[in-house]
Amino acid sequence: xxxxxxxxxxxxxxxxxxxxxxxxxxxxxxxxxxxxxxxxxxxxxxxxxxxxxxxxxxxxxxxxxxxxxxxxxxxxxxxxxxxxxxxxxxxxxxxxxxxxxxxxxxxxxxx
Amino acid sequence: xxxxxxxxxxxxxxxxxxxxxxxxxxxxxxxxxxxxxxxxxxxxxxxxxxxxxxxxxxxxxxxxxxxxxxxxxxxxxxxxxxxxxxxxxxxxxxxxxxxxxxxxxxxxxxxxxx
Numbered sequence: 001x002x003x004x005x006x007x008x009x010x011x012x013x014x015x016x017x018x019x020x021x022x023x024x025x026x027x028x029x030x031x032x033x034x035x036x037x038x039x040x041x042x043x044x045x046x047x048x049x050x051x052x053x054x055x056x057x058x059x060x061x062x063x064x065x066x067x068x069x070x071x072x073x074x075x076x077x078x079x080x081x082x083x084x085x086x087x088x089x090x091x092x093x094x095x096x097x098x099x100x101x102x103x104x105x106x107x108x109x110x111x
Numbered sequence: 112x113x114x115x116x117x118x119x120x121x122x123x124x125x126x127x128x129x130x131x132x133x134x135x136x137x138x139x140x141x142x143x144x145x146x147x148x149x150x151x152x153x154x155x156x157x158x159x160x161x162x163x164x165x166x167x168x169x170x171x172x173x174x175x176x177x178x179x180x181x182x183x184x185x186x187x188x189x190x191x192x193x194x195x196x197x198x199x200x201x202x203x204x205x206x207x208x209x210x211x212x213x214x215x216x217x218x219x220x221x222x223x224x225x
Binding site: 002032035040041042043044045086088098099101102105 | 152155165169170199210214216217221
């Protein structure tokens with residue numbers, strides 16, 4: 001069992017829908033990252049959080065440290081949001097960059 | 112706009128060839144990383160560097176080697192490519208000082224060894 005589990009693995013939505021992607025992890029962490037990977041392969045860092053909630057535009061990330069769970073929400077989804085969303089955790093005491101990655105959630109937003 | 116650059120984007124090469132994947136960043140970051148990602152799978156750290164003349168192996172064993180002679184440059188070399196090296200290789204960097212600062216990724220190099 002992977003130490004970082006994401007659900008769902010694949011998600012198809014209609015434009016305008018509210019989307020939630022979940023991430024559960026089993027190790028103590030110092031921070032959790034949400035990343036976006038486009039079909040070309042490049043990765044963009046969306047959020048890094050260790051508590052509470054962060055918002056950037058239509059994206060919201062929340063984390064519950066006690067429950068070892070994080071969610072990424074996309075409001076008013078758009079076809080340009082289509083990408084793979086990856087959850088990664090930095091283990092407590094680990095070196096920076098030595099993240100544990102989930103396998104990603106492939107999101108497709110239809111017009 | 113990318114501040115971290117990887118070349119080539121795609122590479123198809125025969126078994127036994129020596130290859131070098133280039134990674135450069137213009138942000139002055141001390142920390143740089145190489146990740147390997149097989150199709151549909153998670154990323155794994157294969158090498159990292161905390162500054163010039165510093166290189167370490169990551170959790171995933173790799174036959175590749177790296178060097179860090181200049182802050183901005185972190186090339187990865189395979190002395191003799193094999194089909195098992197077929198994968199995507201992603202380079203990333205982050206500034207020194209913040210334990211959990213966000214990573215900046217390049218666009219990746221998709222390597223196919225025939």
